Amino acid sequence: MKNILKALEDDARTTPEKIATMTDKSVDEVKTVIAQAEKDGTIVRYKTVVNWAKAGEQEVDAIIEVKVQPQKNVGFEAIAEEIYRFPEVRSAYLASGTYDLALLVAGKTMQDIAAFVTNKLSPIDGVQGTATHFLMKRYKEDGVIYDDRGGIHRLTVTS
Amino acid sequence: MADKRRNIISQRATNIPPSGIRRFFDLSAGVPGIISLGVGEPDYVTPWHISEAAISSIKKGYTMYTSNYGLLELRQELSRHLNHRYKIDYDPKSEIIVTSGASEALDIAMRAVIDPGDEVIVGDPTYVAYIPCIIMPGGVPVTVPTTMDNDFELKASEIEKRITPKTKAVLLGNPNNPTGAVIEKDELLKIAKLVEKNDLAVISDEIYDRLVYDGEHTCFASLPGMKARTITCGGFSKSYAMTGWRVGYVAAIPNVIEAMMKVHQYIMMCAPIMSQIGAIEALKNGEDSVVEMVDDYNRRRRVIVNGLNDIGLECHMPKGAFYAFPSIKSTGLTSDEFAEKLLLEDHVVVVPGSVFGECGDGHIRCCYAVALPDIEEALKRIDRFVKKHSG
Numbered sequence: 194m195k196n197i198l199k200a201l202e203d204d205a206r207t208t209p210e211k212i213a214t215m216t217d218k219s220v221d222e223v224k225t226v227i228a229q230a231e232k233d234g235t236i237v238r239y240k241t242v243v244n245w246a247k248a249g250e251q252e253v254d255a256i257i258e259v260k261v262q263p264q265k266n267v268g269f270e271a272i273a274e275e276i277y278r279f280p281e282v283r284s285a286y287l288a289s290g291t292y293d294l295a296l297l298v299a300g301k302t303m304q305d306i307a308a309f310v311t312n313k314l315s316p317i318d319g320v321q322g323t324a325t326h327f328l329m330k331r332y333k334e335d336g337v338i339y340d341d342r343g344g345i346h347r348l349t350v351t352s
Numbered sequence: 353m354a355d356k357r358r359n360i361i362s363q364r365a366t367n368i369p370p371s372g373i374r375r376f377f378d379l380s381a382g383v384p385g386i387i388s389l390g391v392g393e394p395d396y397v398t399p400w401h402i403s404e405a406a407i408s409s410i411k412k413g414y415t416m417y418t419s420n421y422g423l424l425e426l427r428q429e430l431s432r433h434l435n436h437r438y439k440i441d442y443d444p445k446s447e448i449i450v451t452s453g454a455s456e457a458l459d460i461a462m463r464a465v466i467d468p469g470d471e472v473i474v475g476d477p478t479y480v481a482y483i484p485c486i487i488m489p490g491g492v493p494v495t496v497p498t499t500m501d502n503d504f505e506l507k508a509s510e511i512e513k514r515i516t517p518k519t520k521a522v523l524l525g526n527p528n529n530p531t532g533a534v535i536e537k538d539e540l541l542k543i544a545k546l547v548e549k550n551d552l553a554v555i556s557d558e559i560y561d562r563l564v565y566d567g568e569h570t571c572f573a574s575l576p577g578m579k580a581r582t583i584t585c586g587g588f589s590k591s592y593a594m595t596g597w598r599v600g601y602v603a604a605i606p607n608v609i610e611a612m613m614k615v616h617q618y619i620m621m622c623a624p625i626m627s628q629i630g631a632i633e634a635l636k637n638g639e640d641s642v643v644e645m646v647d648d649y650n651r652r653r654r655v656i657v658n659g660l661n662d663i664g665l666e667c668h669m670p671k672g673a674f675y676a677f678p679s680i681k682s683t684g685l686t687s688d689e690f691a692e693k694l695l696l697e698d699h700v701v702v703v704p705g706s707v708f709g710e711c712g713d714g715h716i717r718c719c720y721a722v723a724l725p726d727i728e729e730a731l732k733r734i735d736r737f738v739k740k741h742s743g
């Protein structure tokens with residue numbers, strides 16, 4: 194099971210046939226495990242990591258720290274949901290420390306993100322304050338280092 | 353006048369055969385879009401926590417010689433590690449030397465054991481450095497053929513046939529480069545019996561000990577009675593992706609260690625201190641990385657071996673290391689021709705089996721410590737190549 198998931202995590206397009214070879218299992222067995230993992234949410238989604246800058250697309254990302262007033266009975270859940278439902282919010286986390294919610298927000302321009310903060314996020318009842326940090330350079334995402342190992346080459350033949 | 357000058361090259365250096373690997377390195381230079389299965393090292397870079405430990409040690413000023421034996425903490429970690437994995441006790445103070453790679457470990461082991469004219473039994477095909485390491489102190493290599501029918505396992509019965517009054521030692525490469533063969537415990541026990549009966553020494557190169565996929569690695573020195581006769585050589589290059597660090601070790605009983613120490617202290621003094629510090633970190637906290645890399649090699653192993661068999665290049669499933677060693681006899685080419693033409697026509701580098709000994713002829717060594725997409729592309733090219741040459 195772990196080996197099957199690892200193969201898919203490395204490359205979501207790996208076919209069940211190839212995974213069967215890699216893990217020394219039958220194709221049917223692999224298909225069953227994948228189907229089950231998809232069903233029970235172990236596999237959340239198949240995703241492609243795109244270097245948008247390379248594709249010539251503009252994208253601006255920001256990490257936004259949000260301080261919120263927790264509500265009776267539901268704590269942070271209701272406010273968190275109100276916030277993470279916005280499509281601009283790529284990722285949302287409840288965090289310990291000096292603020293409560295950590296958001297990763299994406300837009301085409303800085304103005305987009307500024308508008309999201311002023312018009313959508315700040316006015317929400319219970320949001321006490323925000324701090325927006327624009328991201329200036331992407332070094333690593335989802336475990337992948339961008340433009341990694343430039344210039345590092347193994348020799349072609351060694352003993 | 354030049355012809356009157358004497359040749360300054362020694363007979364001993366002249367007797368060492370030139371490396372068949374270097375020619376392929378030169379051939380591959382400048383060929384565009386090459387995929388190389390010709391390497392003998394991991395494609396991973398060293399796990400970051402190990403590199404970090406070394407970098408920070410340099411910043412703190414750890415830039416000196418260490419004890420000739422190596423840092424005591426590293427020897428303690430090695431002792432603990434060998435005990436934990438193989439249930440063998442090596443005293444960190446008197447039974448371990450930290451070396452500059454398993455390469456140096458092999459060299460000092462041979463020099464400590466071999467007198468001129470002593471015969472050393474070694475499997476064929478074999479790691480390229482073994483025979484030169486035997487020849488350099490004046491030893492005489494005696495090769496034992498291994499074949500694909502037995503998954504290239506070295507057999508005690510074949511060793512026995514080659515024992516003479518001059519036999520001093522057996523050199524084991526387990527797991528084996530280039531065949532990926534692992535000698536099973538019951539066979540090792542038979543070899544141990546022979547060693548006992550004929551009063552031999554064993555140099556056991558176990559640098560691929562962690563890269564065993566089916567079954568378990570047996571440390572030769574852990575077999576009954578064998579610690580006193582065995583020099584265990586090991587290292588960090590393969591298991592922890594640390595080839596450039598040049599750090600390894602030898603373990604043996606104290607009087608053998610003292611003999612090796614005489615060589616080590618004068619030719620090497622000590623292994624680089626920053627590499628030793630990295631090695632301590634590797635042993636202390638590197639287990640997760642090893643497991644992750646081994647799992648990954650294992651997946652690639654199955655892909656390449658299945659792929660080669662599908663192409664029609666018969667290949668046993670190697671149990672260890674990270675090499676597939678298929679037969680190319682079906683193509684009618686020699687392994688040298690195969691490797692050279694494949695490189696020039698379809699831009700894949702493999703190593704001809706002939707460089708590893710007579711029994712390697714008719715095979716090629718394909719390293720699968722290579723990114724999966726590259727393995728797949730290489731398989732496509734090899735398929736095209738084989739079709740072209742069997743028509």
Ligand SMILES: Cc1ncc(COP(=O)(O)O)c(C=O)c1O
Nearest residue numbers: 352453454455479529587589600
């Ligand atoms: C069988 C074998 N022994 C020893 C070595 C040398 O390893 P090190 O990098 O520790 O010197 C290698 C490296 O290719 C090897 O394959």
